Amino acid sequence: MNVHHPHALRRRALGAYVATAALMGILLVGFFRIQVLLGEENRLRASSNRVRTLMVPAPRGTIYDRNGLILADNVPGYQVTILPASVDSARATLERMAGFMDLSNVRIERVLQTLRAYGREVVVDSDAEFESIAALEERRLDFPGIYVEMRPRRRYTLDESAGHVTGYVGEITLGELDSESFPDSLYEAGMIVGKIGIERQYESVLQGRPGIRHVEFDARGRIVGDFRGAEARAPVPGRDLHLNLDLELQRWIHRIFPDTLSGAVVALDPADGGVLALYSAPGYDANLFVGGIDDDIWQALNVDERKPLYDRAVLGLYAPASTWKLAAAGIALDLGVVTPDEVMPEPCTGSMFFGNRFWRCWDPAGHGYNNLAEAIGNSCDVYFYQLGLRIGLENLLTRATDIGFSRQCGVDLPQESRGEFPDRLGWYRERWPELYRYGPTEGEALNLAIGQGPNSQTPLKMAQFYVALARDGSAPAPTIARGGETGEGWELQLQPDHIASLQEGLKMVTAPGGTAHFGTALEHWDVIGKTGTGQNPLSVRGLAEDHAWFAGMAGPPGEAPEIVVVALVEYGRSGGQVAAPIVAKTADFYLRRKYDIPVDTIQTFREHIMTGPIPRWYRERFPAGYRALVQEAQEARDAAPNQVGNRPGGGG
């Protein structure tokens, strides 16, 4: 039979029909299963496919200074986010993007790492330039899974003058997410959080609560619109923060602090311990950190020999030197081992013999017989050697520790160095087992009494101590934020007349003939304080100058001090000539504004006589000083009648 006989054909046609029906049937069953049986499930999957829940960042609270001026606020910024994708395609996209925006390889790796770890959208750049955004938007199709959002961007109004205080914000790191200080219930990847400074300390106040937005995306990650199927939640803005800080004072200090030197200036309000200014030089601009700092800037900040990132005001530890003599004096008065008017038996002849050697006074000429105030005024080491011996080493250690010289101030900042001070006799042996095998000798008391030895304090700590001297012996912990959360203050058990005699000593430092007179004499305010010349590892070897201290307080004449200022200038050599004017000018600027007196850049007496004649106010306020100057000028004229008189320099 022919294979193409109609009967054979019909039989084979049946086979073909069956095959067709079977295959088409399989398809239909497949469609029925996916569309009808699993239809609902797939519908859900489809919407989760295209609807994404995005975090809407809450605007961070504004930070105001004590006068209501803005220290930190928000401006509109652009954030670039990448949606989860396979690592390879994300890498390709990011590498393409690097051509249009500032995107380092390190940053790309970090984004990919987060993408792998969390499998959700990751912020590529939380603060993109408008130009980059425009370039990206133009080439939308080349960048699948990338979307751009407006979001508040932090802005700091003070540049280098306040970076250390405000701190800065940045994207939360994986490590921070895992830590307890950022609870999972409130924080998630991609959020901007305070990193250091006030931003970090008051993170919970400033942060607010991010909102939620449901957005419909297309497959390339382009936002198509809001999805109305689920409820959105508006962000709750962070609360504002009011600081005790005086923005203009901070700026002023930055202006007057020598540009080439490093150091710190702390200004406290003795009334409540409020921090009026907290300045560390050199500073950095906190705006650099917003949206991630550029690697090369970061590198430059880190390798800079002057360590701009180091907050000298609260972290720097320096030998307090003569500024600490007031503590020794206070302890002695408190213990009753000396009275204010008592004169030490051994006169200062430039040095004193104790143990087996001579202990030198800073002034080889000597100061003769001094009472307490004179000893402070002259900063006489020999007096304080004897005072230290009277207090006794053990007493000195316990009392100084009680006052808090081995503690932190408790300022409301995330980081603060602890003062370094031996808290008991055993401390020496623990620290230097070889050197103090038999324990410290009484000679250590001599060292400690003049502010040397194993005694390192932060400028902030010394400021807090001088607040106690400006008040009644108690000092609340320094507080940056109004109503801020701080540690406990301290109590120096001093009687009012003891305080008065200590202040008397401070007055002598800035009085005519005192070491810091010319740089601190002001038209409107009384400035009193203490200079200090702190040894440092370089200066003891003669390789650099000593650190210069001045701790002072100022207020209207005859009234209680209204501001306490401590200035430390690294390698500044002279407390009287370098640090004291900074303190006086800081206090002057603050008080003039407080009392509505116009501000001038010519403030101290020294500045006045360097730029013009001896001002009238000097004659009225410091008649003794004026007479001395006139006399000096007379003598100079007599000696060389045709020459212009030498301008007086500062004290020693």
Added chain:
Amino acid sequence: MIRLLDRWSLDPQLVLGILALSLFGIAIIYSAGQVYVPNPVTEGAWIRQARWFVLAMIAFSLVSRIPLRWIEWAAVPSYVLSLILLAATLVVGEGRGTAAGVKSWLALGPFSFQPAEVAKLATILALAQLLASRESGLNSLRELIAPGLVVAVPLMLGMRQPDLGTAMAFVGIGFAMLYWAATPVWLLLLVASPVVGLFLAYDTRIWSVYILVVIGCLILLRFRLSLFESVAVVLVNFATATISGPLWNSLAEYQQNRILVYLDPEVDPRGAGYQVIQSRVAIGSGGFDGQGFTAGPQKRLDFLPEQHTDFIFAVVGEELGFIGAFLVVLAFTFVLTRLVRLASHLSEDQAFAGLVLLGIFGAWLVHIFVNVGMTIGLVPITGIPLPFVSYGGTFLLMSWVAVAIAVRVAHERP
């Protein structure tokens, strides 16, 4: 139109069915271009497809006037020519559009076309001529060698492009036509056995059982097959099992991924599994009655891959639902069975016509099943278009030429 078709004694049901599918295709391609973020390529695709459709209609009316003997005469030359063209694509071929990795296009001045599409038709004609000359069925492996080569040469050339979809179409053509030429089914299965064994070889135990079954069948069929042939089948089975490992390793990574993903799309949901998952989700979300013509959100949001070409059926599924998918599959079933019906009503001296019809049937059946099946993950992803519906000029044109030849050979008495 119907009268026009009638006058040429053509098959109105078949042509109307395919006409309907072609118009439906243009509509769905239009819908595929309706996305939120317009894309110049997909947006105007329906217009280009409509232009090709007009061209296809002209080609249809021209080709359907060609006398049968011309077609028979042209079978072998066109086969040889298409092989040359296929070979040429291996050297000077270009990738296009969504299939940029496959060098299957040949540029002819301003025109470019896919020689593989021409080759399918030419192979059908050549094989039909070869098989029609036979008086009896093909009962031994030796008899299968010649027709096998006719199919295998273009198949291997297609594989080299590398275009797995075209290769599969040739397999469909070969099996359907051999079947129609009265090759016993068991013989076809034996021929297919090494290929099946190739896939089963991933597990030695399963393959061992399989080869025992094959040998058992050979013993049962020992009177119908020479000893030499039986041994050859077993040896080829062993050979394919042996090369399966090296063969797997020689596959491009994307080809391996497609097979792995077919087994479980979730192994790589953002990479190779993406297309299947997105397509299946889109089709599934269409539910019973669909999201509405042009309104499918997954398509609009660009989640669907290759939505106007290979995955056009996902748009059908999402927007027209199960009802729509059902009707389209039904329409294809009608077209396919219509071809078989035409073939089965021919007289004995129309063997050539019947074989051509079944060749077309085989090619389309593979195209339809693989294309529609892959959108729901029933079949591994292969770049293979859906006849008359997928966007693609050469394919539409050649499919219509095939229709023209089909109706011509079916209705002309030699």
